[in-house]
Amino acid sequence: MTTSAVELQGIEKRFPGVVANHDVNMRIAPSTVHAVIGENGAGKSTLMKILYGVQKPDAGTIQVDGEVVSFSSPSDAIAHGIGMVFQHFMLADNLTVLENVVLGAEKLHGTGAKARAEVRAISERFGFHLDPDVLVESLGVASRQRLEILKVLYRGAKIIILDEPTAVLVPQEVEALFANLEGLKAEGHTILFISHKLDEVLSIADAITVLRRGTTVGHPDPSSATKRQLAELMVGSELPSPATEESTVTETVQLSVEDLTMVDEFGRTVLEGINLQIHRGEVLGIAGVEGNGQNELVEGILAMRPATGRVRLGDEDMSRWGTRRRRAAGVGYIPEDRHRHGLLLDSPLWENRILGHTYEDVAVKGGWINRGGSRRDAERIVEQYDVRTPGIDTIARALSGGNQQKFIVGRELSGEPSLLIASHPTRGVDVGAQAAIWDQIKDARRAGLAVLLISADLDELIGLSDRIEVILRGRLVGTFDPRTVTPQDLGEAMTGGQEEE
């Protein structure tokens, strides 16, 4: 191993007022899977854009196969055998697999039989199972991702950058992807793997580079490092954990759901006879593989989608109420997808303070927008919840994911809610913000709030919940005590292992 596939030395990239990368050094050995990890905003994306020719570094050198290169566009990078698969796929749904592959690369093998043969050959060699003549709109997420990788391979890439490839996949698909990556590695390809998920990184990577605040801070060995060590390198301090304190559960039932059933527009039953109760001061965790009815449960409780059954908050029967009335009665809602459900991205923060809270006096008084009140309260949230922003007139889009989330948490905990529905509250949030959000939820619980917590992060669920229910195919299939349950038990229940007994 004399030459590296890629070697970066002293890479620096400045934007006006901001240093995105500085003093970045890394060596990527050929035919390996090399993981790049770091918090949101640590400079991973900028670094990958530099390597893929989207941006030019201000200083430092890039070597590919021992040769110093300078890219001014992605086509330069492609010419040097570097390809990138973005998190958001760039595919035309109404074209076939073959057409998507040859689009923009017509010169390589034409668009006809030769191209088709090449696509087939690549697909077979790596076990991608992609038929060149199938329309992309009929493909699932995992197949689309393989198609993106195929596109890159078709263009002759030897070094493939994957930007958070597992974020969109279910566990089985992740395994299949990793098998594909092993196949690519065996054929001499080099993979650059960007991820948040530390256990995945440990299981697939041959080498790891950790970025923090724009610079490389370590190259831990994946065979000996632990998740905790990686996380600590990323944050640069002792890692908080969501350990619960003593129970604050009371006798008073705050939320009671009876026989909640939902049928979707295709006539499928997506929620079936859900019964659950949450007491004041209690966190009820819902565990489940994604897509088993978690979203439907939340949307049913909030009346965002039609459902049958009874929902009671305290003494009040909300079953016939609309969403606004339910939220006004004291339900805070931290949505899973903050961009779709939690924010008006192009509005300033103070207007986002009003969103979903138009029943609070501080936001709206007698039908009129309370500009002063919502501005003051937005200031309070920014201060109290440590939202990093130049001010409340900044548009929500400009904030990083973690700060957007902190703002939402602050907003949903104001106005004295009696129930908090938190759907993946720390998803896509960096470790620092994660700890802050956990603390907020714990404080709220201590203050007597009932919390419905939905999370895909089992550590988070076990750490925060007083009780865990497992949801599978729209039904609650088991109750667990987080003090005694192991992730293995939960995993088994989530995949239906119990049913078969």
Place this chain on the structure above:
Amino acid sequence: MNRLRNIAVAVAAPLLAIAFSLAVTSLVIEISGGSAADFIGIIFSWPADRILVNIANQTSLIYLSALAAAVGFRMNLFNIGVEGQYRMAAYAGALFAGAALLPGALNVIGALLVAVAAGAAWAGIAGLLRVTRGVSEVISTIMLNAIAVTITGYLINTYGVKAGDSRRTEVIPESSQVPGWQPFEKAAGEVWTLGLLAVLAGVAFWLVLNKTRFGFDLRATGQSESAAVASGVNTKKMTILTMLISGGIAGLIWMPSLFGSAHYYGTTFQVGLGFTGIAVALLGRNRALPIAFAALLFAYLNEQSNRLTIEAGISVEVIQITQGIIVLAVVIAYELVRRYRVRSEEQRVAQARQDATTEEVPA
């Protein structure tokens, strides 16, 4: 400082767009053998008294039309049917006023209400179709435009009063005609009093959209329907209501003209305002005050261009090239400005974060 720069950019964009489109139009005129110098000279000459009055009147009609379109745009509803809505409303209003069921001013108010109701109802059909059957309002309103032309045509031909070789509605009784203000000698004409409806509508538009819960819900729905649903907005109800409001404003469009000078619905009816309104709404970024300037600009260009044929032998239609290019250029310019702002905001946020982190780390 930053704010000042943003405002400067926002004002500079349309001015540059106007200059650019006049340049392109001049080029077209030169290529087709006309004199660009004549064109520029006429466009920039001070308008005659009569034209000044026309500009004021046309501005009010165009402004109402643009407001009607803008209400829909603000919640992502593309009401292309303002044209049909104000035609139905103009007919219904004229019919009611001509029937003289009520005396004097009451008749005017009654007719305005009828016109608003007719415009709202016609737009409501598209809203209902969208909510219940998922029909795109773009398609349904375009079709309703065509239907409005044939329905009013049929009604006028069947029930209209014969006047010469055309038919029209009854003339409004003199007691219900609304005289205007004569700024110059009589021949220059009057500025219609009911043009004030445009001012009222503009103020109401601004107030409701920016200052009320309803307006917030409407804007939230326009920005992100999913976020609006999560915040408890009934988007179906919102769609219907917005279409009704949009159609209702559309119903007012021709009223100043009806009571000020036309006095009946027939050959005097002015077509095309609905489409002009869409362009003007785009130009004014769907905001009350900028739309007013845009409406004034379009009215000015329309009226000034009337002189082109007589005085310079240039076809009046060239002004549509100018207007079209202004809208296109401005839409592009606004998008560039928007992206520039988002980028500079992001940089400010990154800057603030970095300052914060350097503070935390002791040097």
